Amino acid sequence: MPTPDRTSLGEIVAAGRELLETEGLGGLTMQAVAARVGVRAPSLYKRVRNRAELVSLVAEATAGELGQRLDAAATGTPDAHARLLVLARTFRGYAHERPAAFSLLFTPGSELALDPDVLRRASASMLAVAVELSGPDHALDAARTLAAWANGFVSMELSGAFRLGGDIERAFEFGAHRLADALAAKPDFGN
Amino acid sequence: MPTPDRTSLGEIVAAGRELLETEGLGGLTMQAVAARVGVRAPSLYKRVRNRAELVSLVAEATAGELGQRLDAAATGTPDAHARLLVLARTFRGYAHERPAAFSLLFTPGSELALDPDVLRRASASMLAVAVELSGPDHALDAARTLAAWANGFVSMELSGAFRLGGDIERAFEFGAHRLADALAAKPDFGN
DNA sequence: ACCTGAACACCGTTCAAGT
DNA sequence: ACCTGAACACCGTTCAAGT
Numbered sequence: 001m002p003t004p005d006r007t008s009l010g011e012i013v014a015a016g017r018e019l020l021e022t023e024g025l026g027g028l029t030m031q032a033v034a035a036r037v038g039v040r041a042p043s044l045y046k047r048v049r050n051r052a053e054l055v056s057l058v059a060e061a062t063a064g065e066l067g068q069r070l071d072a073a074a075t076g077t078p079d080a081h082a083r084l085l086v087l088a089r090t091f092r093g094y095a096h097e098r099p100a101a102f103s104l105l106f107t108p109g110s111e112l113a114l115d116p117d118v119l120r121r122a123s124a125s126m127l128a129v130a131v132e133l134s135g136p137d138h139a140l141d142a143a144r145t146l147a148a149w150a151n152g153f154v155s156m157e158l159s160g161a162f163r164l165g166g167d168i169e170r171a172f173e174f175g176a177h178r179l180a181d182a183l184a185a186k187p188d189f190g191n
Numbered sequence: 192m193p194t195p196d197r198t199s200l201g202e203i204v205a206a207g208r209e210l211l212e213t214e215g216l217g218g219l220t221m222q223a224v225a226a227r228v229g230v231r232a233p234s235l236y237k238r239v240r241n242r243a244e245l246v247s248l249v250a251e252a253t254a255g256e257l258g259q260r261l262d263a264a265a266t267g268t269p270d271a272h273a274r275l276l277v278l279a280r281t282f283r284g285y286a287h288e289r290p291a292a293f294s295l296l297f298t299p300g301s302e303l304a305l306d307p308d309v310l311r312r313a314s315a316s317m318l319a320v321a322v323e324l325s326g327p328d329h330a331l332d333a334a335r336t337l338a339a340w341a342n343g344f345v346s347m348e349l350s351g352a353f354r355l356g357g358d359i360e361r362a363f364e365f366g367a368h369r370l371a372d373a374l375a376a377k378p379d380f381g382n
Numbered sequence: 383a384c385c386t387g388a389a390c391a392c393c394g395t396t397c398a399a400g401t
Numbered sequence: 402a403c404c405t406g407a408a409c410a411c412c413g414t415t416c417a418a419g420t
Contacts, residue, residue, distance in 0.1 A: 194402060194403045194404070195402095195403085196402090196403070197403075197404075230403095230404075230405095231404070231405055231406080233404075233405065233406085234403070234404055234405075237402090237403065237404085
């Protein structure tokens with residue numbers, strides 16, 4: 001005897017994202033998600049294999065949203081040097097807006113199962129600016145340098161690792177400007 | 192009626208570090224730690240307030256060890272430019288050696304309670320090389336740029352975020368060399 | 383075909399009782 | 402003074418039984 005669905009995968013993932021941001025990853029429990037969508041915990045297993053898969057879907061949604069923000073920011077800044085600065089600030093702004101989601105996405109060794117296509121789209125704008133700045137030969141190296149710095153800076157900032165005082169805003173701008181200069185194509189001396 | 196101690200805080204932290212590396216953070220349970228030191232779980236609460244404190248102590252031990260490695264590597268490389276490269280490679284080497292401990296230490300938003308003194312010592316060698324390279328005015332900014340890049344690079348590497356092929360070794364060396372150049376003091380144009 | 387209560391294994395943590 | 406079993410609240414997950 002078929003029954004009308006009382007929830008959906010989209011609703012479940014949305015509930016997971018809300019709980020992540022309000023209660024932290026520890027508060028993202030199957031029971032809390034179930035309560036939020038008006039169902040009992042065992043019912044979630046009809047849409048999701050287990051909690052790990054749900055957490056991965058939440059992270060994937062975050063990656064997609066971050067990628068859209070970066071794309072939107074890149075559009076309308078034709079100059080590559082200026083665009084790198086805009087991308088860096090947008091990346092950091094998103095992390096401040098959704099710190100828990102950002103932490104989840106960039107936690108090292110997290111065993112997340114993310115769709116490669118979503119990841120590709122999320123990093124496309126950074127790769128594009130790297131191609132323009134440093135030329136095709138070192139584009140991948142340059143993109144990885146940029147992504148590593150931005151990710152590392154915001155991760156350390158969010159975890160309170162910058163404890164020696166000073167102006168964090170200024171440190172970020174310093175890094176962004178120095179990187180934009182450093183990644184620009186240089187004459188090739190053979191390495 | 193006093194009883195001879197059957198374990199110690201040092202033994203407990205050591206057991207925690209072993210479990211972290213072999214079983215992951217999820218395998219670092221109070222019961223597993225207790226079993227490893229030959230005691231029952233409730234006894235651990237005589238030495239440690241709760242699991243969160245034990246995890247913080249494990250992370251702190253990691254920070255201390257990493258700092259020692261960096262100090263040892265810095266000693267004996269007087270040239271600042273070369274020393275930055277050595278420090279970066281040592282940092283990455285340690286992360287590869289103890290990936291789970293590294294991940295724990297640098298997980299953003301982890302709520303770890305770390306001794307500020309241990310953290311200061313762990314970052315001292317990076318700060319010193321930044322002072323030498325970029326002068327006192329921008330030393331803190333430069334150190335943060337360097338630490339952010341190194342941390343971000345290794346974090347992304349460990350979480351498998353570099354999925355576009357290419358030579359990761361080369362990307363690391365590229366970043367290290369470009370940063371060493373970029374952080375060197377430049378004439379001050381007023382910003 | 384979806385939803386549920388009951389059950390299981392496993393956590394962290396507390397505490398009275400042992401020695 | 403340390404250690405323990407028992408107990409509690411809370412997880413994730415499975416499954417037979419309901420509709």
